[in-house]
Amino acid sequence: MSQQRSERIGNILHYLWLHQQLSIQQAHELLNYADATLRRDFNYIALHYPGMERYHGGLRFNVNSADKEFVFDMKKNLNIEAKKQIALLARQKIQPHDFIILDSGTTCLELAKVLEIPARVVTTDVNIAHQMAQMSHLESYIIGGMIRPGYFTVGESLATDMLKTFTVDQAFISCDALSLDAGITNATLFEVGIKKTIIQRAKKVFLLADHSKFEQTNPYNISTLSCIHCVITDEHLPDSLFKRYRQAGVNLIR
Template sequence: MVENLRQSEILNIARKDGRVTVDQLSRLFQTSAQTIRKDLTDLAEGGQLKRVHGGAILPSGVSNIEYEDRSKLNRDAKADIARACAEDIADGASLFLNIGTSTEAVARALLNHRSLMVVTNNLNIANILSANPGCEVMVAGGVLRRSDGGLVGALTTQMIRQFKFDIAVIGCSALDSDGDILDFDLQEVGVSRAIIEQARRTFLVADHSKFDRTAPVRIASMSEVDAFYTDALPPNPLGAKLRDWGTAIRTV
C-alpha cells in the first residue's frame, strides 16, 4: 500500500524508468537519503518495488508487468534503440517482429523503409506498419492474447516455419547474467524460438531495465543473437560473455 504522495510519485518514476536510486530521489524531493530509503523499504514491503543496491527496481516474478505500464517504461530509450536497429535494416529485407513494446518501437522506426516484407504475431505492429505503403505486412495467426495484441500458439509457429527471414527482431522480458534470454509466457517463447530458427540473422532489442529483471522461461542464449541493441553497456559477467560469443553490442 502506498502511504504518501511522495511514495506514489516514486512508484510512478520507477514505472517510467524501470528503476530509481536513492541519490536521484533525494535530489528530486529535497529530502534525506534516510527518508528515501524508508520510502523504498515501505514500497518493497508492499510488493510494488524490489530493493537493490543504491535504490529499487520494478519487481519480477512469474507474471509480466501490465502492457500499459510496459508501453510507458523507458519510452525514449526504446525509441533510440529502435532507430539504431532500423538503421541496420536495409530496404528490401524480409523481417519478423515479435511481441513487445520494444519491437513496436522498431516498427515505428521502419515507417520510412521501402520494399519490406514483415511477418509479425503482434497486431499492434501490423497496425503501425499499415501506414507504410512500402511495406508488405503478414500476420501470423494464432490465439489472441488480449492483454497486448499478441498471437501465440501452434498455428503461429506453423506459419513462421513457412518462411526464411533475413532478420528476426525480437524483444524479451529479462536477460540473465549467464546470457539466457527470458520471458514469461511459454507459448510466446515457443514462437520466439521458431523465429530465431527461421532467421538468417537475429537482432535483440532490450533496454537496460531487462538487466535487473528475471522471468521463468528461457527463449534462447544470447550466443544465438547477431546484434544486441540497448541503451547501456551490459554488466559483467553478461558483457564478457557477449564479447566472447562475438555478439555485436550497439548502445545508444
C-alpha cells in the first residue's frame, strides 16, 4: 500500500472511530478526496477491517462486531501525539516516592512509559501493569478482578473492593467524555465503579483527556468536574473551550 493511500485510510478510520458512520459525500467534503478514490478505499476498509460495514454510499463502524484487539489498537493510535503531550504534563505532577493510582486507558499507558522516577503505583489496567513490570525503579500493584476482553481493563465489584484498601497521594484517571453540563461520563458501565472508587481514594485527582473528548456526553456518569483537582489536556483544545472551562472554575492546563 502506498504511503498516500495509507494516510487516506488512516484518516477515514479515525473519523469512523469517533463518529461510527461516514458517507462518501461527507468524506469528499471533509477530507477532499475524489469520489472514485473514496469508493475504492471504502471497499478496501470493509474487506480488511473488522467491524467496518459497507452500505450504499458510505461506511459504518459496528463496534459490537469488531475484533476486540483491533478496537484497542484503533483507540491506542487515536490522537497519539496529544496523549504523549498530556502524559508529559501529568508526569510533572509526580514527585519521587509518591504513591499514585493509574487508571486504565491509553493516555495513562503513555504516562506509565515516562515514569522514570521511583514511585509506588497501583493500576487497574493489564497493559499498564505489563509496562511497569519492566521498570525496576517502580513498586507496582495491579488490582484484581474481571478483565474486560480486548480492552485489558479490570472492573466489577472485586476490583472495587480491592481498591478500597489503598489511599494514595494522587490518581490519574481517563474518561470517554466530559462536559460542563454532564461532568465526566463513560460509554460503558464496566469501569464506572472503579473510576468512582479511584476518585474517593486519592488526595488529588487528575483527569487526562485529549481535546476530542471535550463537550461530549456518554450514557454513564462518573462524577462532576468539581471532584477533580486538575484536568490535563493537549494544545489542540480550542481557545474558546479552554476559556469557557477556566471561567467555569475548572483547573484546566494544556
